[in-house]
Each structure stands twice: as C-alpha cells, then as structure tokens.
C-alpha cells in the first residue's frame with residue numbers, strides 16, 4: 001500500500017529536491033518531459049513500477065527492441081534527481097529509484113502545462129530486469145482497441161484509463177518505422193488518415209528514410225500537455241494506428257470526443273489513470289530494496 005506522505009519523516013524535502021533537479025534538466029532539454037513520461041509506462045508495464053527498466057547489463061530490459069527507442073534523457077533525469085536526493089545526508093539511500101521516477105513524471109507533466117497531482121509513494125526497487133520479461137508486455141503502435149484494452153486491463157486499467165493515458169502522446173515524437181505501414185503499403189494510404197496529414201507524413205518519412213527521422217505525436221501542440229491530441233484524432237491526425245483507433249472504434253469514440261471538448265475532464269481522467277498506473281505491481285515494505293545506484297542492484 002502506497003501513501004502520499006511516505007517520506008514525511010525519512011526525507012521531508014524529497015518532493016522539492018526532485019522538482020528542482022527535474023526543472024533544471026527540463027530547462028536544458030525539452031525531451032526530458034516526454035522521455036520521462038514514457039519511461040514511467042515502460043517501467044510500470046514490465047514487472048510493475050519497480051525501476052527494473054533502469055538496471056543495466058547485456059540481458060536487461062533496456063536491451064529489448066521495445067525499449068531501445070526510450071530516449072536517454074528520461075534515464076538521465078532520474079539519475080540526476082537521485083544524485084540530488086542523495087546529496088542530502090538525511091535522504092541518502094532512503095528514496096527508491098521507482099519513487100523518484102514517479103515524482104519526476106509528475107513534475108514533467110506540470111512543467112509542460114499539464115495537471116498537478118499528489119503522488120503516492122513507498123515503492124521499493126526490484127532486483128530483476130531481463131530482456132525476456134519485456135516480450136508482449138508493452139503496447140504496440142499497430143494494436144487495435146481490443147488488444148489495447150486487454151493489455152491495460154491486465155493492470156487493472158479501464159478503457160477510460162487507457163484512453164486518458166494515451167493522451168501522453170500530446171508530447172514527444174515517434175520514429176517513422178512505427179507508422180510507415182500506414183503510408184507505404186501496397187493497399188495505399190491508410191483510409192483513416194487525414195489526406196493532407198498523410199501527405200505530410202510521406203514527405204517527412206519517405207521510403208528508405210534515415211531511421212533517426214521522427215514526427216511529433218501531437219501535430220498541433222507537441223510541447224504542451226493539453227487535449228489537442230484528442231482534437232487531432234477527430235480530424236484523422238492520430239500518428240499511430242493505436243492513436244487513431246481510439247476515434248475510429250465506436251466503443252472508444254465518445255470518450256475521445258469528451259476529452260477533445262473538455263480539457264478539464266481529460267486532466268481529471270489522466271490524474272486518476274496515472275495514479276492507478278503508479279500502483280501497478282509495486283513492491284512495498286521489505287520487498288525489493290532501495291537501490292544505491294539506479295542502474296545496478298545493491
């Protein structure tokens with residue numbers, strides 16, 4: 001069981017220490033925000049929110065194909081925040097990497113204009129991270145609604161939670177290979193794509209494009225945490241199949257329409273959903289450990 005005031009007597013300033021380290025890093029590079037937010041998903045969906053994604057060795061989670069595109073700035077944010085926490089004598093080695101990631105995620109959402117919320121704390125760090133454990137655990141860009149719902153439901157997240165969390169794609173970018181089938185297939189351009197938008201995608205991501213080329217996930221406000229993502233879906237401007245399907249499928253469309261028309265409803269649903277995401281598979285009490293170095297077990 002996590003609690004909001006877990007570190008009250010252990011490290012009372014943990015929230016402000018993390019916030020200033022994250023703010024500092026964010027001011028140097030914007031990618032800090034999307035990279036940290038995505039890292040939280042990739043950690044929580046594999047072995048729970050236990051910082052398993054940070055462990056480094058030849059066979060660790062990070063080596064799996066689905067984690068290779070995680071931007072380094074997300075890892076760097078947590079490592080910097082952890083160093084800041086540990087530089088305070090009363091906090092040294094008392095705050096888990098998993099909790100620092102949860103706090104940093106909250107901070108980057110606020111820094112980009114999203115909602116502020118209280119973070120539940122008390123997670124412990126796991127000792128296991130394997131490439132194999134990532135297989136079939138993360139959502140893919142070509143998933144349909146049933147596949148998305150099944151995967152999120154396995155973590156006690158509802159369809160509404162899933163749609164709200166997909167709103168994280170209001171920030172950041174995707175490499176061309178994640179959506180190239182939508183624009184370069186024999187059957188022609190994906191019919192659910194807005195024509196003009198599709199032409200834009202083809203221009204940025206031609207056949208044999210440099211694999212490092214990226215497109216913003218939110219074509220309107222890629223640097224602001226807002227509900228523009230849902231308004232784009234209404235216009236056929238969802239970048240990934242898994243984004244656009246939320247508007248195409250009649251079962252999820254009403255929720256997309258609600259979030260598109262009501263930023264407040266989106267923010268509230270997002271806070272509920274990310275709080276639930278932060279509870280997924282957590283280690284508490286004497287389980288796991290408080291890692292001294294986020295990339296290494298003690």
Ligand code: HEM
Pocket residue numbers: 031033034035037038041069070071139140141142143148162165166168169171172173174175176178217240242
């Ligand atoms: C619903 C199913 C989801 C799918 C299929 C999906 C898939 C993807 C893919 C393919 C990318 C692009 C990766 C790349 O090429 O670099 C991406 C980026 C991103 N995802 Fe998701 N995602 C999903 C849900 C989420 C959730 C729940 C969150 C967080 C709460 C999230 C946060 C992000 C962020 C912030 C980026 C941008 C990363 C950056 O710019 O560095 N995604 N996602």
Ligand SMILES: [Ca+2]
Pocket residue numbers: 042043044045046047048049050051052053
């Ligand atoms: Ca994990």
Ligand SMILES: [Ca+2]
Pocket residue numbers: 170171218220221222223224225226227228229
């Ligand atoms: Ca946006």
